[in-house]
Amino acid sequence: MSSQFKYWEPYIGPFDPCKPIRVKSYSTPPQLYMNFQPAGLKQFTPKQALMHGTLWPQLYSPYPDPKKGGTKHA
Amino acid sequence: MFYYEKKLQYPVRVSTCNPMLAKFLIEQYGGADGELAAALRYMNQRYSIPDKVIGLLNDIAMEEFSHLEMIATMIYKLTKDATPEMMKAAGLGDHYSVHDNALFYHNSSGVPWTAAYIQAKGDPIADLYEDIAAEEKARATYQWIIDLSDDPDLNDGLKFLREREIIHSLRFREAVEILKEEQGKKKFY
């Protein structure tokens, strides 16, 4: 499965007064990689599906980035 | 015609009385990339889109109305019985002076909803590309509201709505694939 977040390091100028965010991230959810959903994908149970917002685990996209401890910025 | 079903699509909860979160959320009620814009956009495009994808636009329009009702429920619960002082402290003094605690179709900055937010070009590819973009913009808006919110129950509902944007985006992408398929050729998927 493709990664759900991508990271990049923005240029940091010497005269930028806000504390710099050294690594920024953006979301790349699964629909970007699945041009056309194949048949027969594994499914959640109905209760799980409701809680995840989709019937198919492969299409589930977490937010915020779980790797970033729940915050958007690094 | 339409029938009403007396239930939300998803069990909406909020943790605290918090008019400031309601102010942010109202973007998804009456804002450019909000649920009202989405519902009305698809409801209107369905009349001129090719028959093969009318059903998809129709169903997604219906689901968007359910999301509009979820957003309204969140805003209603976050502001129900909030005092004028609480509304003012949350930056909703100008809202209160016109609307009391009523909901209204405007964005986070109080700009009223306008049909200029949506389009119907009659060209199916142009319309579906707008729809895909609208879903991605709504997804982004949900992300930024989740970032602003410290209410775990509210965020639970917002994560559900964000995921729905992803599914709708995929279905619109599939609709484009269906429309661009060479006629008489075997399907590749």
Next chain:
Amino acid sequence: MPKQMPPEYYQCLEELQAIDFVLVELSLYLNTHQNDLDAIRQFNETAKKSMQLKVEFEKKFGPLMNFGRSYSGHPWNVDDTPWPWQV
């Protein structure tokens, strides 16, 4: 003290929301996958399950739908509180 819904209401409602959510997902999917027979079978089975759950739900908590898609009690209870945004 105005009427409050019992915990059972919330459980039954969520069960219904879960089944009906599967129907929404399968509907959108089938709009772009019209020949997926397994998904169509699942859709029809889930639709049956949803109808059964709604009959049970309405027996306990009153009508879900307006304009005659649900039966009314006496007095008229199609417009009874609570509304979805109130619970």
